[in-house]
Amino acid sequence: MAGLYLHVPFCQQKCHYCDFFSAPPLGDQLTSWHQLLERNLHLIAQEYRPLLETVFFGGGTPSLLTPSQIATILSSCQKLFPVSSGAEISLEANPGTLTVTNLKGYLSAGINRLSIGVQSFDDETLDLLGRRHNAAEARQIFIQARSLGFTNISLDLIFALPGQSLAALDRELEQLLELSPEHVGIYGLSIEPGTHLAKLINKGQLRETTDEAYAEAYLHLHRRLTAEGYDHYEISNFARPGYRCRHNQGYWQRKPCLAAGAGAHGFNPTGYGQRNAIPNDLLRYQQKLDAGENPAELLEEFDQQLAMVETLYLGLRTSDGVDRTDFAQKFGSFPEVAFPAAFHSLGSKLHLEKNRYFFNPEEWLLYDHLISHFL
Ligand SMILES: C[S@@+](CC[C@H](N)C(=O)[O-])C[C@H]1O[C@@H](n2cnc3c(N)ncnc32)[C@H](O)[C@@H]1O
Ligand code: SF4
Numbered sequence: 001m002a003g004l005y006l007h008v009p010f011c012q013q014k015c016h017y018c019d020f021f022s023a024p025p026l027g028d029q030l031t032s033w034h035q036l037l038e039r040n041l042h043l044i045a046q047e048y049r050p051l052l053e054t055v056f057f058g059g060g061t062p063s064l065l066t067p068s069q070i071a072t073i074l075s076s077c078q079k080l081f082p083v084s085s086g087a088e089i090s091l092e093a094n095p096g097t098l099t100v101t102n103l104k105g106y107l108s109a110g111i112n113r114l115s116i117g118v119q120s121f122d123d124e125t126l127d128l129l130g131r132r133h134n135a136a137e138a139r140q141i142f143i144q145a146r147s148l149g150f151t152n153i154s155l156d157l158i159f160a161l162p163g164q165s166l167a168a169l170d171r172e173l174e175q176l177l178e179l180s181p182e183h184v185g186i187y188g189l190s191i192e193p194g195t196h197l198a199k200l201i202n203k204g205q206l207r208e209t210t211d212e213a214y215a216e217a218y219l220h221l222h223r224r225l226t227a228e229g230y231d232h233y234e235i236s237n238f239a240r241p242g243y244r245c246r247h248n249q250g251y252w253q254r255k256p257c258l259a260a261g262a263g264a265h266g267f268n269p270t271g272y273g274q275r276n277a278i279p280n281d282l283l284r285y286q287q288k289l290d291a292g293e294n295p296a297e298l299l300e301e302f303d304q305q306l307a308m309v310e311t312l313y314l315g316l317r318t319s320d321g322v323d324r325t326d327f328a329q330k331f332g333s334f335p336e337v338a339f340p341a342a343f344h345s346l347g348s349k350l351h352l353e354k355n356r357y358f359f360n361p362e363e364w365l366l367y368d369h370l371i372s373h374f375l
Contacts, residue, residue, distance in 0.1 A: 004260070005264050005265065005266060006056065006058070008060040009059065009263045014130070015129055016129055017129055017190075017192065021262075030069070037260055041073075050082075050258070052083045054090070054250060060263070063097040070091070074110045091111045093116050094116075094117050095118060100144050103141075104148055107149055114145055115245075116156070119131055119156060120157070128161070135175070146179075155184055155185070156184075157186050158186075159189070160209040162206045162208065173221065182243035185237055186221050187236055188214055219365070229241075231244070232361055233320070234248070252317060252318050253315070254269065254314060259276065262285040262295070272306070275302075276299055278297070279295070304331060308339075312371070317367070321358025322357045322358070324355050335357060339373075
């Protein structure tokens with residue numbers, strides 16, 4: 001069982017906070033990217049044909065692809081790989097690119113999960129973030145997607161915005177909850193070097209949120225969303241029962257993931273695991289495919305020690321945490337035996353229940369610091 005991640009490295013314009021690899025598509029670049037992706041999939045299938053449980057169109061802005069492009073990619077997947085009958089097939093979408101027509105087309109092409117980057121329900125904030133849509137448009141597109149038959153929709157919200165009060169965050173949350181999405185992603189604004197927001201901060205025109213305000217907002221979101229029946233199942237992710245993102249769960253559980261499209265990352269569990277990546281370089285991507293070579297390059301080969309660390313690093317991001325017995329079966333020793341010093345330093349911050357180690361959301365706030373004990 002495996003996932004397939006397809007990276008679409010195009011966006012109409014750069015949002016003011018984002019440093020993901022993407023650029024506006026030039027000329028008929030989307031058409032040629034689509035043709036290259038088809039060749040990429042054929043090359044992968046010559047080497048490895050696992051049963052696909054999930055397919056994830058991520059980006060960038062995959063909703064720049066037309067429904068017929070999505071349909072041909074998915075029909076190639078069906079021809080090249082065995083695909084599980086209940087496979088989760090997700091599309092990341094920017095509301096500014098969605099219309100009733102393309103939503104209908106995506107649904108009939110086989111997309112059964114939409115992840116919509118709403119980011120905020122406040123127009124001034126959307127302007128600050130450099131989004132192309134306003135709040136009313138995002139709300140409208142959600143309602144249309146729902147009435148067309150999308151039954152699994154995730155919404156992304158950015159919090160810890162400069163100057164955002166708890167009351168303002170609450171107003172955002174109320175609007176999100178009114179829509180009742182099955183899944184919610186919450187991302188604390190991170191100021192990335194080189195972005196427009198970083199420039200405003202460097203010029204003193206904007207001030208970054210304090211750690212205290214960030215923590216207060218995060219825990220507020222945790223309390224409100226869990227009170228509404230959402231399960232806080234990963235640092236940034238909440239789901240109604242039965243609606244966790246299966247594709248991302250595969251990533252946190254180190255399950256195999258095939259990768260296609262420049263900028264995509266994949267995972268091959270051979271040995272202790274190999275992480276591979278297709279370079280963020282469209283010209284090199286094309287040259288490799290023209291030469292009939294798989295464009296994926298080895299990013300990291302894991303030995304036992306690195307695989308143990310990554311199992312803890314990814315597993316402890318989730319509420320399921322890490323099962324002691326599974327860990328011992330894979331690596332020959334229980335986590336506390338393999339990492340005695342880390343367990344000693346973490347003390348009561350790391351919990352153990354039903355044979356699983358896990359952190360609570362209060363500890364997730366300090367994740368980078370706490371997990372560094374294992375590194
Ligand atoms: C790669 S984007 C894909 C979604 C789609 N491109 C869109 O923006 O509508 C995934 C999510 O990452 C989050 N994100 C990206 N950069 C961020 C940043 N600097 N700080 C916080 N969240 C960020 C946004 O919430 C975004 O929806
Ligand atoms: S947030 Fe999404 S739409 Fe905006 S630049 Fe990043 S990937 Fe593109």
